[in-house]
Amino acid sequence: MTYGKDPYKFFFEMREKYGNVFVFVLLGRRVTVALGTQGNNMVMGGKLSQVNAEEAYTNLTTPVFGEGVVYDVPNHVLMEQKRFVKIGLTTESFRAYVGMIEEEVELFLCTDSAFAAYKASGVDMWGSFDAYHAMSQLTILTASRTLQGNEVRGQMTKTFPQMYEDLDGGFTPLNLIAPNIPLPKNIRRNKAQKAITEFYMNILRTRRERPSEDTEYDMIAALKDQHYKDGRPVSDREIAHMMIALLMAGQHTSSAALSWCLLHIAHRQDVQDALYQEQVEHFPDSDGSLRSPTYEELKGLPILDSIIRETLRLHPPSHIIMRKVVSDLPVPCSLGNAPENRTFVIPKGNYVWAAPCVTQIDPSIWRKPMEWEPSRWTETGSLAAQLYRDYAETGEKVDYGFGMISKGTDSPYQPFGSGRHRCIGEQFAYVQLETILAMLVRKLEMKIDHVPPHNYHTLIISPQEPRSIRFRRRQ
Ligand code: HEM
Structure with missing residues (x-):
């Protein structure tokens, strides 16, 4: 109960009482x-023979994603599937995505009823929108336009949202333990899972039977061409299930991250002004307006980048990382505080969790850890910048089967996880977040009096209601 009410408070209180390891x-x-950091390393860098993600997550994910993918397959198959997905996430595709996302943001502001004050152009009118609700919509619209293919985007105003909502209803903490209780929610989840799988399989069939020159090289196209190491092609059903997995893995994480970013910049006018000025300086057009950015240009913007890093430090969407212990797991002496000459062992069958959310606000690592202060990432010689470089760029590199990545398992800052289960959507999420934030701050002035507290009742930590941001069209 205490954990469920406030995991951060629970972790810090238990650490105070028992040290870094407790049951x-x-x-x-x-x-x-x-x-x-040692706990992060033990869980994320653990050996496959000792800790296992599939057994920790499959109850939750397999009924939603479908069989044969992600945590319904042995780890080496997941590593191959991650390799296939990475083939669809190239710099080339990111370059194309920036323009698509830009268009989607403009379309959304012009059509969503919460943004009527934006449409009333030329009029100095204030409106308000629910940060999480609006960002969830923008996330799914932009992810479907970029990753999911034209056919899915085309259905976004029709049948898809209801199917998606029903499927998403399957992501409840209870389903981690008992996924098949015949509750109405689970029945709807199962029905939606079948319908969405069928929807993707139809796209594949149609593309095969009636190839069109207009079909873009999207994720579906990238997956269709892949083979496992044993020569077996990826089946249509597996592609459909991988597409669902990608949609679901990026939806709550990115929309939560986006809404926290917006809530903070709406609260901190100085940061909002600096973010806007950064756009003005980098993208002036000859007619006085702001021109479209390129992928490379967006990536290099320090203020935009630091806002995202700082938001993911204070509000990492996944606050814990779970594994099942599959053979007795000794805890390193320096981590476990065991009495002299003795070692703590986590027995097979137990679960082990890391909580990078704790190292991300640990006062022994971060200055003023509870303050949202993006400038900590841009100060010369700052510890934060060094930690980020180690996590993302300069640290030890390993290939777990889906290409060379930074290992990062003992990093205190790891919003995208680390090791063999490190997120494959990291670069895509950055493109999506950076483009949406840049476009919104160009178009809107935003205000809020307080940043709302965390809502811990959802699997992904989201902002509690009320979370309405007041806005007017930027003059
Ligand atoms: C701000 C956005 C995101 C955050 C903070 C985030 C965070 C994470 C974290 C912490 C993990 C590791 C889980 C673990 O070790 O147990 C993970 C895994 C994963 N993420 Fe993301 N993610 C984000 C966006 C995305 C997007 C957009 C996609 C897809 C396009 C995606 C696809 C995945 C997949 C497939 C995995 C599973 C990898 C595995 O278990 O090997 N994520 N993500």
Whole structure:
């Protein structure tokens, strides 16, 4: 109960009492929490023979994504599937995505009823929008336009949203433990899963039977051409299930991150002004307006970038990383505070959690850790910048089967996880977040009196209601 009410408070209080490693029972499961950078390393850098993600997550994910993908397959198959997806996430595609996202933002502001004050151009009128609700919509619209293909985007104002909502209803904490209770929610989830799978399989069939020159090289096209190492092609059903997995993996994470970014910049006028000025300086057009940015240009903007990094530090969408212990797991002495000459062992069958959300606000690492202060990432010689470089660029590199990546398992800052399960959507999420934020700050002035607290009742930590941002069209 205490964990469910406020996981941060719970973790810090338990650490104060027992040190970095402690056990608690959650809905009948014995969970060992391993905090600190060593805890991060033990869980994210753990050997496959000792810790396992599939068994920790499959109850939740397989009924939603479908069989044969992600956590319904052995780890080596997941690594191959991640390799296939990465083939569809190239710099070339990111370049094309920036323009598509830009168009989607403009279309959304001109058509969504919450933004009537934006449409009333030339009139100095204030309106308001629910940050999480609006950003969820922008996230799914932009992800479908870019990653999911024209056919899915075409259905976004029709049948898809209801199917998506029903499927999403399957993501509840209870389903981690008991996914098949015949509750109305689960029945709707199963029905939607079948319908969306069929929808993607139809797209594949149509593309095969009636190839069109207009079909873009999107994620579906990239997956269609892939083969496993044993020569087996990826089946249509697997492609459909991978597409669902990608949609779901990026939806709540990116929309939560986006809404926290907006809530903070609406609250901190100085940061909002600096962000806007950054756009004005970099993208002036000859007629006095702002021209479209390129992917490379957006990537290099320090203020925009630091706002996202700082938001993911304070509000990482996934606050815990879970694994099942599949063989007895000794805890390193320096982590576990075991009495002399003894070692703590986490027994097989228990669960082990890391909580990078704790190292991301640990006062022994970060200056004023609870303050949202993007400038910590841009100060010369700053620790934050060094930590980020190690996590994303300069640290040890490893290939787990889906290309060379930074290992990052002992980093105190790891919003996208690390090791073999590191997020493959990281670069895409940055393109999406950067483009949406840049476009919104160009078009809107935003205000809010307080940044709302965390809502811990959802799997992904979102902002609590009320979370309305007041806005007017930027003059
Ligand atoms: C701000 C946005 C995002 C955040 C903060 C985020 C965070 C994470 C984290 C922490 C993990 C590691 C989970 C673990 O180790 O147990 C992860 C895994 C994953 N993410 Fe993301 N993610 C984001 C966006 C996306 C997007 C847009 C996609 C797809 C396009 C995506 C696809 C995945 C997949 C497929 C995995 C599973 C990898 C595995 O278990 O090997 N994510 N993400």
